[in-house]
Amino acid sequence: xxxFTSVKSEFMKIFRTRKLLIAIIGVMTIxxxxxxxxxxxxxxxxxxxxxxxxxxVNNDQGAVYNGEKLAIGNDLxxxxxxxxxxxxxxxxxxxxxxxxxxxxxxxxxxIPKDFSKNATTLQSDNPQKLNLEYTVNEANNYLSSxxxxxxxxxxxxxxxxxxxxxxxxxxxxxLKDVADGLNKAxxxxxxxxxxxxxxxxxxxxLEDGITAAGSGAAKLxxxxxxxxxxxxxxxxxxxxxxxxxxxxxxxxxxxxSGSQQLQSGLQQFSSGLTQMKEANTKLEAGSxxxxxxxxxxxxxxxxxxxxxxxxxxxxxxxxxxxxxxxASLEKWKTGADQTKSGADTVSLGLQQVLxxxxxMVDSTTDPTxxxxxxxxxxxxxxxxxxxxxxxxxxxxxxxxAAQIKQGSDSLASGANQLNQGQEKLADxxxxxxxxxxxxxxxxxxxxxxxxxxxxxxxEAQTGFSQIVNGSSNLTSGLGQLASGSVLLQDGTNKLAQxxxxxxxxxxxxxxxxxxxxxxxxxxxxxxKDLTSGMDQLAxxxxxLSTQLADGAKDAGDVKANNSVxxxxxxxxxxxxxxxxxxxxxxxxxxxxxxxxxxxxxALMLSVIxxxxxPASEPKNGFSWFLGKAGVILAVGIGQALLVDAVMLLGLGxxxxxxxxxxxxxxxxxWTFLAIIQFLVTALDNPGRFLAVIILILQLxxxxxxxxxxxxxxxxxxxxxxxxxTYTISGFRAVISSGDYGFMWENIxxxxxxxxxxxxxxxxxxTVKFKRNHGDGSLAS
Numbered sequence: 001x002x003x004f005t006s007v008k009s010e011f012m013k014i015f016r017t018r019k020l021l022i023a024i025i026g027v028m029t030i031x032x033x034x035x036x037x038x039x040x041x042x043x044x045x046x047x048x049x050x051x052x053x054x055x056x057v058n059n060d061q062g063a064v065y066n067g068e069k070l071a072i073g074n075d076l077x078x079x080x081x082x083x084x085x086x087x088x089x090x091x092x093x094x095x096x097x098x099x100x101x102x103x104x105x106x107x108x109x110x111i112p113k114d115f116s117k118n119a120t121t122l123q124s125d126n127p128q129k130l131n132l133e134y135t136v137n138e139a140n141n142y143l144s145s146x147x148x149x150x151x152x153x154x155x156x157x158x159x160x161x162x163x164x165x166x167x168x169x170x171x172x173x174x175l176k177d178v179a180d181g182l183n184k185a186x187x188x189x190x191x192x193x194x195x196x197x198x199x200x201x202x203x204x205x206l207e208d209g210i211t212a213a214g215s216g217a218a219k220l221x222x223x224x225x226x227x228x229x230x231x232x233x234x235x236x237x238x239x240x241x242x243x244x245x246x247x248x249x250x251x252x253x254x255x256x257s258g259s260q261q262l263q264s265g266l267q268q269f270s271s272g273l274t275q276m277k278e279a280n281t282k283l284e285a286g287s288x289x290x291x292x293x294x295x296x297x298x299x300x301x302x303x304x305x306x307x308x309x310x311x312x313x314x315x316x317x318x319x320x321x322x323x324x325x326x327a328s329l330e331k332w333k334t335g336a337d338q339t340k341s342g343a344d345t346v347s348l349g350l351q352q353v354l355x356x357x358x359x360m361v362d363s364t365t366d367p368t369x370x371x372x373x374x375x376x377x378x379x380x381x382x383x384x385x386x387x388x389x390x391x392x393x394x395x396x397x398x399x400x401a402a403q404i405k406q407g408s409d410s411l412a413s414g415a416n417q418l419n420q421g422q423e424k425l426a427d428x429x430x431x432x433x434x435x436x437x438x439x440x441x442x443x444x445x446x447x448x449x450x451x452x453x454x455x456x457x458x459e460a461q462t463g464f465s466q467i468v469n470g471s472s473n474l475t476s477g478l479g480q481l482a483s484g485s486v487l488l489q490d491g492t493n494k495l496a497q498x499x500x501x502x503x504x505x506x507x508x509x510x511x512x513x514x515x516x517x518x519x520x521x522x523x524x525x526x527x528k529d530l531t532s533g534m535d536q537l538a539x540x541x542x543x544l545s546t547q548l549a550d551g552a553k554d555a556g557d558v559k560a561n562n563s564v565x566x567x568x569x570x571x572x573x574x575x576x577x578x579x580x581x582x583x584x585x586x587x588x589x590x591x592x593x594x595x596x597x598x599x600x601x602a603l604m605l606s607v608i609x610x611x612x613x614p615a616s617e618p619k620n621g622f623s624w625f626l627g628k629a630g631v632i633l634a635v636g637i638g639q640a641l642l643v644d645a646v647m648l649l650g651l652g653x654x655x656x657x658x659x660x661x662x663x664x665x666x667x668x669x670w671t672f673l674a675i676i677q678f679l680v681t682a683l684d685n686p687g688r689f690l691a692v693i694i695l696i697l698q699l700x701x702x703x704x705x706x707x708x709x710x711x712x713x714x715x716x717x718x719x720x721x722x723x724x725t726y727t728i729s730g731f732r733a734v735i736s737s738g739d740y741g742f743m744w745e746n747i748x749x750x751x752x753x754x755x756x757x758x759x760x761x762x763x764x765x766t767v768k769f770k771r772n773h774g775d776g777s778l779a780s
Contacts, residue, residue, distance in 0.1 A: 054109065598643065668730075730742075
């Protein structure tokens with residue numbers, strides 16, 4: 001029990017020294033503040049991504065694909081508005097850039113203007129990819145860029161699925177068109193097969209026909225020889241006939257020529273009679289018209305004779321009136337001349353008076369008199385101008401009177417001449433009237449004579465027509481005979497030449513018959529090859545029809561619906577099977593920060609609690625060790641329990657086993673306190689510095705955040721020698737996996753560090769006690 005005296009002394013000193021007690025209690029809360037506060041701040045940051053502002057700039061102008069409007073940018077914006085995965089802010093490009101600079105946004109995602117257009121280039125020679133441009137201000141927060149990478153990948157997957165679905169719809173529509181085309185091609189191939197079968201039958205018939213033609217060619221050769229001998233005899237007889245036909249043709253041509261001349265004379269005489277009859281008819285009609293006109297002329301002349309006395313009296317009166325008008329105009333002209341002379345005199349007198357008044361206006365000095373004289377001057381000036389105009393008008397009137405008098409004299413002279421002419425006209429009209437009556441009597445006699453002459457011409461024309469018809473028939477017959485004789489001569493000549501050609505042709509026919517036999521042999525051989533080829537072609541077309549029908553059926557059986565389109569768009573469905581699910585970010589980092597906080601708490605305890613100096617004189621090295629270790633282990637339990645309470649009750653950390661979790665936290669706290677105790681006890685402040693170095697190595701080499709395989713080789717090599725490596729693994733087993741076997745395995749490694757450093761501290765105190773008591777003092 002003496003060994004526990006030191007433990008009691010240490011605790012009593014703590015309780016008696018309130019500053020020390022408060023400091024130790026404060027140090028015990030350090031792990032809670034360190035781990036609890038940090039984990040509370042970052043317990044589940046991904047659950048609040050909807051608070052993270054991200055700028056979206058949609059510059060997509062859309063496109064047309066297969067006749068339909070394609071606006072992938074707008075569709076993407078609609079989907080983002082539905083999904084509140086981030087705090088999406090839809091702004092312009094300039095505002096987005098400005099917001100990034102001012103740190104209003106962590107991330108900018110820009111949809112280019114050719115986004116939809118590039119989606120339509122799949123079937124083009126150079127298909128273009130859909131580019132999403134995103135900008136991150138990493139100086140604002142580096143982790144936001146990593147979160148942005150994850151977000152942009154999800155957006156990329158959604159856009160890719162949408163575009164792929166559109167392509168799938170287009171492809172399946174094309175497959176349907178292919179199926180229809182294959183059906184039509186199958187039908188056409190069937191028709192081709194039928195045609196090939198018919199062609200095959202025709203080829204067989206062609207072969208039979210060629211064989212028959214070969215036998216006919218042999219018969220043709222025998223006939224050609226008989227035709228050749230007969231053609232020679234015909235040629236000789238036709239040459240004799242051609243010589244005799246020449247003399248007969250000459251005599252017929254002479255007779256035909258004379259008959260044509262006679263016919264020409266008769267036709268001319270007949271034409272003369274016809275013209276004479278037509279002229280007599282016109283003459284008879286003209287005589288009737290002349291008779292009627294003469295009668296009208298006689299009547300008109302009688303009427304004119306009656307009206308001539310009245311006309312003569314009128315002309316006499318016109319002559320007398322013209323003479324009287326001329327005498328009056330003479331008197332008018334005399335008065336006009338006198339008036340013009342008086343007007344000139346008045347105008348001259350007015351001008352003289354106007355001149356005198358002008359002189360008076362210039363010479364007078366009285367304003368009133370000068371004004372009156374000026375007014376009088378103006379009036380006289382107007383009166384003088386009017387007088388001059390009157391004189392000019394009277395002069396013009398006098399000249400006009402002279403001209404009118406001349407016209408009146410001419411009118412009187414003309415009227416006298418008219419009267420004299422009328423008297424002569426009356427005498428002529430009387431004579432013309434008498435002559436017209438005589439012409440009327442003679443005209444009637446001419447009309448009767450022309451009628452009798454026309455009757456005789458009709459009788460003569462009838463008889464002569466019979467003569468002309470007979471002559472015409474004779475001429476026609478002789479002409480036909482002459483033409484026939486010429487044709488006979490030409491025919492016999494041509495027949496003779498044809499007979500010669502026939503003779504030559506039969507010779508060529510005999511030669512051609514041999515060529516025909518050779519050609520028929522070749523044709524027979526070719527027709528057999530044709531028949532064989534048609535058999536193969538018919539079989540091939542039948543297979544083609546069958547295969548096209550099968551292909552059309554296969555293409556038509558392709559399913560095309562939204563499920564199939566979705567399958568093409570997202571062929572792989574990722575099932576996220578989580579093993580040992582970690583619910584949030586804080587639960588994942590808890591093993592790391594609990595271990596870190598307990599180590600920091602142990603380090604802080606070494607600052608306020610004397611690790612070396614005992615509270616009372618120890619009896620031996622063991623009691624010295626036990627006194628210090630008892631306090632440290634008690635504080636370790638307190639730190640661990642405070643951290644556990646905050647983790648479990650405050651933050652709601654879910655663990656697989658609460659007892660194991662508490663046990664492991666206490667063991668971890670004891671291990672870190674044992675390490676710090678040895679370093680500080682043995683080395684004092686250099687030991688604390690060394691403890692900080694160990695802490696730094698553990699922060700980087702214990703795989704608390706990233707897998708150790710991602711770190712430098714040096715850290716990978718020392719990781720196995722760091723106690724925090726095992727405490728983190730142990731806490732992960734208790735909190736997440738529930739692999740208690742792995743937990744105990746790590747506790748074994750932790751226990752090694754605990755026992756090793758406790759033993760090292762015990763050894764240090766034992767050695768130190770013996771050394772100090774050997775010289776009778778205890779080092780301070």
